[in-house]
Amino acid sequence: MKAHTRVCVIGGGVVGASVLYHLTKLGWSDVLLVERSELTSGSTWHAAGGFHTLNGDTNMCALQGYTIRLYKELEEITGMSCGLHHVGGITLADTPERFDMLKAERAKHRHMGLDTRILGPDEIRDYAPITNTDGILGALYDPLDGHLDPSGTTHAYAKAARMGGAEIYLHTKVEETNQRPDGTWEVVTDKGVIIAEHIVNAGGLWAREVGMMAGVYTPLLPMEHQYIVTDDLPEIYGRDTEHPHVMDPGGESYLRQEGRGLCIGFYEQPCEPWAVDGTPWGFGHELLPDNLDKIEASIEFAYSRFPILERAGVKSVIHGPFTFAPDGNPLVGPVPGKQGYWLACGVMAGFSQGGGVGLMLAQWMVNGETERDVSAMDIARYGKWISPGYTVPKVIENYRNRFSVTYPNEELPVARPCQTTAMYDIFDGMNAVWGQQNGLEVVNYFALDGEARYEVPSFRRSNAWDATALEVRAVREAVGINEVQNFGKYLVRGAAARAWLDRIMAGRIPQVGRLSLTPMLAPSGRLIGDFTVSCLAKDEFQLTGSYGAQEYHHRWFLQHLEDGVSVENISDTRTGFQIAGPNARKLLERVTRANVSAEAFKFLDVKRMSVGLVDCIVQRVSYTGDLGFEIYTSHMGQRALWNALWEAGRDLSLRPFGMRAMMSLRLDKFFGAWLREYSPDYTAAETGLDRFIAFRKDADFIGRAAAEAERATPPARQLCAFEVAANDADVIGYEPVSVGGKVVGYCTSGGYSHFAGKSIALALIPRQMVQEGLKAEIEILGEMRGATLLTTPLFDADGGRMRG
Ligand SMILES: Cc1cc2nc3c(=O)[nH]c(=O)nc-3n(C[C@H](O)[C@H](O)[C@H](O)COP(=O)(O)OP(=O)(O)OC[C@H]3O[C@@H](n4cnc5c(N)ncnc54)[C@H](O)[C@@H]3O)c2cc1C
Secondary structure, three states: OOEEEEEEEEEHHHHHHHHHHHHHHHHOEEEEEOOOOOOOOHHHOOOOOOOOOOOOOOOHOOOOOOOOHHHHHHHHHOOOOOOOOOEEEEEEEOOOHHHHHHHHHHHHHHHHHOEEEOOOOOHHHHHHHOOOOOOOOOOEEEEEOOOOOHHHHHHHHHHHHHHHOOOOEOOOOEEEEEEOOOOOEEEEEEEEEEEEEEEEEEOHHHHHHHHOOOOOOOOEEEEEEEEEEOOOOOOHHHHOOOOOOEEOOOHHEEEEEEOOEEEEEEOOOOEEOOOOOOOOOOEEEOOOOOOOHHHHHHHHHHHOOOHHHHHEEEEEEEEEEEEHHHHHOOOOOOOOOOOOOEEEEOOOOHHHHHHHHHHHHHEEEEEEOOOOOOHHHHHHHHOOOOHHHHHHHHHHHHHHHHOOOOOOOOOOOOOOOOOOOOOHHHHHHEEEEEEEEEEHHHHHHHOOOOOOHHHHHHHHOOOOOOHHHHHHHHHHOOOOEEOOOEEEEEEEEEOOOOHHHHEEEEEOOOOOOOEEEEEEEOOOOOEEEEEEEEEEEEEEEEEEEEEOOHHHHHHHHHOOOOOHHHHHHHOOEEEEEEEEOOOOOHHHHHHHOOOOOOOOOOEEEEEEEEEEEEEEEEEEEOOOOEEEEEEEEEEEHHHHHHHHHHHHHHHOEEEOHHHHHHHHHHHHHOOOOOOOOOOOEHHHHHHOHHOOOOOOOOOOOOOOOHHHHHHHHHOOEEEEEEEEEEOOOOOOOOOEEEEEOOEEEEEEEEEEEEEOOOOEEEEEEHHHOOOOEEEEEEEEEOOEEEEEEEEEOOOOOOOHHHHH
């Protein structure tokens, strides 16, 4: 056994094997994998081996497409068989909502180059004749869907990795992982000690235990899962071609041909978590006892959808555990605060996602960044607030919802409220309808008197419409107030703070008393943040950015820290409100003795002042695009600040507003949002954020060379805005944009501008096409909608009000 290695992958399931292969593929050959038993000894060996591209997150969907295409490559490299059956798959829609979802997916696939199709009931019967289509409205057909041999595939990954120089040690159990003073890791196994520069926890069913060896909590939980294999059925083995997969979300089942019979699995409501307090080390190649009672109702339903099953004998029942994260997506990436410790676990669909997970992790380790946005699976999406108490009920909820329709405006109810501010009971008493962001309760909107305190999940305009319209009107015509808790906030201090920020941020770093907006770039020039930098003193700065990205950003800051500077994540210790609208200054004047006149307190100024009873940091900027102020104080002072503003604002028509109004207001100015327009999938020049890059500053900021190259040769696509002739549904994101009948781009986000009374889409299209008045079509829920390109913001086009 080697004594030293660059990477030690712990776990030889399909995910660990894929990571190992991808590391060698990207050129790292001094890598090894340790497996306590044989390869596939966790969940992998008893998987049903199905794969599909369908995923609510577009990047996950693309990575699933990558995984599926990889299998042929693996077979070619190794000469081994993955046992591939590319039989195609159908996902049925039994409700209009589910059909909406499938149509939205189909539209998304159009610009992703995925060849899916919407089928009617007749076509469904042609493809999958054993399906009873009563009550079925249609389906999505994906020719890429299929299944494979889980064991053969894992061994093919392993062989390909070995061919690239990797070593694999079987029957070698990792018992301790200890970080050494130089940051490398001592991996203590029952066969000896390995020193590794990096560790990858691909421990699958045991990822929690492996994580705890390094003090890392991996928020996942194994769930029991069952599928049934039937006896031979002449209607199946008598066919000329293999029967395709049929996903019946209404019945929470998936079905496919297995040999001469069928195989059907269920995501049943009375589901059971497994080994909640820890996976026994002795577990391995055994199955759980059959529990057909638990899936009785699901089987009953399946008999009506696939009547042939009623006549089929049961050949075998496979009942085993596999792991889920609270949101069902994998847990991947560098663990914040643990140098050289990487996760590749919580992968609930190893044969759809394992290849993509391996590729992304290997890119991250070898190149320092991934080629696309992987926020959906980044471990940094969970902050310090995550706990087993949250994970357990959330995983159960996710398992139950596995086949539910996922709506863009949906707020899942379980494990709430988890994190709240001092405003929770006050806003709740004002009819707040809550959403959750990074564990935090955030107001989506305030229900009107007599209205339900619940936003009905929908792909179309929801019952939040009237309340949102009123909140928007209050901001544009009087003054609105909204909490700034859900901004990520950081305090950067030290003699080297300015020089450090100049290197980390691409934009100008402001002088004392001023703030600036700046993109943060990866070395490749891709956007990894958009920040407000406020200079509070010559050696003290406050940064504000996305609340959901706080661990992601803080991890980046710590990875790039230098002597003479400290960075503290103060997202949950500094809070307050923003006030915005034509009466905002009048309101602030009433609660402070500081001079906040237009002359004394200019746009992009930042000042310390007392507001009501508490000391605050106040900055003149607002994401609403209106005259506005962000007022920050401590948690302990938040209610006093609220009391002062609320009392003083009564006769100024002050009204609280929530995130639905905020997202409508930003559309008036075509402002982008983090992970919609501004994400690691795009560059500054593509999204227009290059206007904030300080090309003239001396500092060699991260991403400079790439940004300069883009300046010399502008990128092919550019962000722009469209007015859409929408009906009752607005753009959500990823809808294709067509010009002259040809797909030329796609939407990044959209919605309804209540101020202008227009449906707006933001989209990326070829740069040369971006001209006022361009006529295009945008596909919304399967219907082509006319769209006209706009270049002038809908509100305050000259910025007079915002800067005034
Ligand atoms: C009944 C059932 C049906 C399924 N059907 C499908 C399907 O159709 N399609 C699909 O994509 N997915 C399916 N899955 C899920 C799939 O099995 C998992 O996504 C996948 O196996 C996860 O692989 P993994 O490598 O992350 O984990 P695991 O397979 O659990 O592998 C982890 C490995 O790490 C090793 N290990 C752990 N701790 C240590 C240690 N300390 N030292 C050394 N080695 C260690 C273990 O021995 C194990 O081999 C199914 C699961 C079940 C239970």
